[in-house]
Amino acid sequence: MNKLMNAKEYEESLRKLKLKVYMFGKRVENVVDDPIIRPSMNAVAATYEYAHKPEHEDIMTATSHLTGKKINRFTHIHQGVDDLVKKSKMGRLLGSQTACCFQRCVGMDALNALSITTHAIDEKYGTEYNKRFLKYLGYVQENDLTCDGAMTDPKGNRSLSPAKQFDPDLFMHVVEERPDGIVVSGAKAHQTGAVNSHEVIVMPTITMREEDRDYAISFALPSDAEGITYIMGRQSCDTRKLEGLTFDRGNMFYGGHEALVVFDRVFVPWERVFMYKEYDFSTMLVEHFAAYHRQSYACKVGVGDVLIGAAQTIAEYNGAERASHVKDKIIEMNHLNETLFCGCIACAAEGHREPSGTYQNDLLLANVHKQNVTRFPYEIARIAQDIAGGLMVTCPSAADLASPEVGKWVEKYYRTRDDVPTEHRLRILRLIENITMGTAAVGYLTESMHGAGSPQAQRIMIARLVNMKHKQKAAKELCGIEKGDQVS
Amino acid sequence: MRDRKGRPGKLKAGIKYCGGCRPEFDRIAAVKEMKEALGEAIEMVRMDDEEADFILVVTGCKTACVDVESLPLKAKKYISSLSDARRVMEELANKTKT
Ligand SMILES: Cc1cc2nc3c(=O)[nH]c(=O)nc-3n(C[C@H](O)[C@H](O)[C@H](O)COP(=O)(O)OP(=O)(O)OC[C@H]3O[C@@H](n4cnc5c(N)ncnc54)[C@H](O)[C@@H]3O)c2cc1C
Numbered sequence: 001m002n003k004l005m006n007a008k009e010y011e012e013s014l015r016k017l018k019l020k021v022y023m024f025g026k027r028v029e030n031v032v033d034d035p036i037i038r039p040s041m042n043a044v045a046a047t048y049e050y051a052h053k054p055e056h057e058d059i060m061t062a063t064s065h066l067t068g069k070k071i072n073r074f075t076h077i078h079q080g081v082d083d084l085v086k087k088s089k090m091g092r093l094l095g096s097q098t099a100c101c102f103q104r105c106v107g108m109d110a111l112n113a114l115s116i117t118t119h120a121i122d123e124k125y126g127t128e129y130n131k132r133f134l135k136y137l138g139y140v141q142e143n144d145l146t147c148d149g150a151m152t153d154p155k156g157n158r159s160l161s162p163a164k165q166f167d168p169d170l171f172m173h174v175v176e177e178r179p180d181g182i183v184v185s186g187a188k189a190h191q192t193g194a195v196n197s198h199e200v201i202v203m204p205t206i207t208m209r210e211e212d213r214d215y216a217i218s219f220a221l222p223s224d225a226e227g228i229t230y231i232m233g234r235q236s237c238d239t240r241k242l243e244g245l246t247f248d249r250g251n252m253f254y255g256g257h258e259a260l261v262v263f264d265r266v267f268v269p270w271e272r273v274f275m276y277k278e279y280d281f282s283t284m285l286v287e288h289f290a291a292y293h294r295q296s297y298a299c300k301v302g303v304g305d306v307l308i309g310a311a312q313t314i315a316e317y318n319g320a321e322r323a324s325h326v327k328d329k330i331i332e333m334n335h336l337n338e339t340l341f342c343g344c345i346a347c348a349a350e351g352h353r354e355p356s357g358t359y360q361n362d363l364l365l366a367n368v369h370k371q372n373v374t375r376f377p378y379e380i381a382r383i384a385q386d387i388a389g390g391l392m393v394t395c396p397s398a399a400d401l402a403s404p405e406v407g408k409w410v411e412k413y414y415r416t417r418d419d420v421p422t423e424h425r426l427r428i429l430r431l432i433e434n435i436t437m438g439t440a441a442v443g444y445l446t447e448s449m450h451g452a453g454s455p456q457a458q459r460i461m462i463a464r465l466v467n468m469k470h471k472q473k474a475a476k477e478l479c480g481i482e483k484g485d486q487v488s
Numbered sequence: 489m490r491d492r493k494g495r496p497g498k499l500k501a502g503i504k505y506c507g508g509c510r511p512e513f514d515r516i517a518a519v520k521e522m523k524e525a526l527g528e529a530i531e532m533v534r535m536d537d538e539e540a541d542f543i544l545v546v547t548g549c550k551t552a553c554v555d556v557e558s559l560p561l562k563a564k565k566y567i568s569s570l571s572d573a574r575r576v577m578e579e580l581a582n583k584t585k586t
Pocket residue numbers: 106149150151152154155158159188189190191192193258442443446447450451452453454455456457
């Protein structure tokens with residue numbers, strides 16, 4: 001029976017995991033209730049809860065091509081352009097509801113990329129990766145699991161290939177082959193939502209050559225498999241979450257997280273291995289995953305929606321909303337944000353069917369979209385900070401506002417209008433701070449820059465994918481260098 | 489006015505929303521307003537409720553990307569703006585009066 005978990009069931013399912021998590025040098029015994037981690041759990045929980053809301057289920061759910069049953073879209077293999085478009089819309093929706101990275105897209109993108117690549121490997125080598133993969137997919141869909149899509153290796157010296165690194169573990173690799181499976185060692189860096197995941201799906205991070213065969217591996221494991229350790233990444237302003245539920249945290253409910261995930265001689269049974277030394281398919285897996293994941297940055301449009309809403313609100317609180325330059329800046333924010341939406345819809349609408357039956361979004365347009373994502377959120381954030389005013393970074397804490405001694409001064413001197421409580425002004429400023437330079441800036445800004453590949457990775461793909469000859473032909477024909485079939 | 493089962497007056501409307509990625513109006517508030525205005529004359533139920541007399545398809549914008557093919561084969565009324573909501577509300581009010 002397929003189950004569509006709700007937020008509560010998801011939370012309970014996490015409690016059953018025996019994850020080995022470290023933060024601030026100490027083992028975290030209760031991951032789910034840890035105040036720093038909890039907001040990120042809430043954000044993933046939203047992906048479950050929204051699937052049950054009648055007003056969102058049309059985007060949040062899909063029909064499994066394996067069982068014909070209703071499943072959470074995050075476990076779905078895209079069966080048409082409509083699915084791809086709805087994926088972009090889901091990203092925007094959840095971004096606008098959580099204003100942070102809700103972490104579940106990367107696993108969905110890994111599943112879709114593997115559905116295509118395992119099929120292609122089997123076609124060439126007569127292997128049975130796709131059969132294994134589909135069985136695994138059935139398990140993920142049936143249990144409505146969250147998967148960490150683990151691609152990025154620590155990579156060591158960037159100018160050297162995996163096999164040439166001074167430490168072989170700087171890229172994930174196989175260290176032992178057994179009759180019942182393989183043993184792997186290495187790590188995956190920057191893993192979004194890692195400790196909120198039931199599963200971890202490992203993929204190679206770059207193109208591998210023959211000498212890198214041992215590194216050309218893909219597999220899935222339960223997130224609490226023996227030998228896996230999580231070391232939580234810090235986010236700016238993270239310890240504000242230890243101060244209780246004060247408005248200084250900006251976003252009162254949600255957040256994201258990333259972790260370094262270490263695999264110390266971890267056993268993987270064969271039925272969970274989806275690529276084993278077929279180095280000639282590493283590029284295919286990386287590129288398909290990257291195209292899907294670059295589309296997934298539709299979520300930033302949703303976070304942009306919140307930031308624009310916050311900027312308009314603070315302009316009104318400050319009494320500056322009618323100034324022509326402020327109005328124009330809000331227009332610019334919307335223009336940039338909707339331009340991002342255009343990109344993620346376009347790459348979905350131009351999707352195509354792969355031999356496996358999975359629909360893949362348009363690679364060129366996905367790369368163009370992600371390239372815009374590396375820039376526009378920064379500009380939107382800059383304008384939000386301009387409109388917000390300096391108080392966003394100089395205002396006293398919530399505790400000062402509540403202080404019997406100085407609270408009255410904060411209240412008096414940071415009041416702008418008689419119909420707007422000072423606390424409301426400070427709350428909206430803290431939200432803008434959170435998104436543009438606090439914990440959520442990790443997702444809105446730096447993840448926009450490097451997540452799914454740094455800007456140069458997209459530029460390389462754009463150079464490769466555009467049909468330059470076609471453009472030159474058109475130019476040469478129109479100026480008479482070459483003869484075409486123009487009407488004269 | 490009689491419903492599908494021949495009962496007088498009261499109509500059952502199955503509600504199907506789009507996903508709501510960038511709604512141009514508040515879909516939930518519009519349905520709530522309809523519910524309040526029509527009062528006893530109408531009951532809002534889930535779109536897959538067998539007893540629904542018709543389905544109200546409420547979409548946040550005119551793209552209306554909602555998956556209507558998977559909906560039960562029943563009459564559908566489309567709402568993709570506040571004015572649509574008011575028009576349908578009037579239509580239903582008139583129907584339930586007669
Ligand atoms: C918030 C966040 C969340 C993330 N989530 C995930 C996740 O869930 N799963 C996952 O697998 N990954 C994730 N990533 C990782 C992301 O894909 C990488 O950050 C990205 O691929 C860049 O790698 P890097 O951070 O090691 O930067 P680097 O590779 O060190 O890049 C730094 C700079 O050096 C340049 N550079 C690097 N190598 C070369 C080279 N060989 N030649 C020329 N220039 C080079 C780059 O273009 C860039 O300008 C996440 C990253 C962030 C920031």
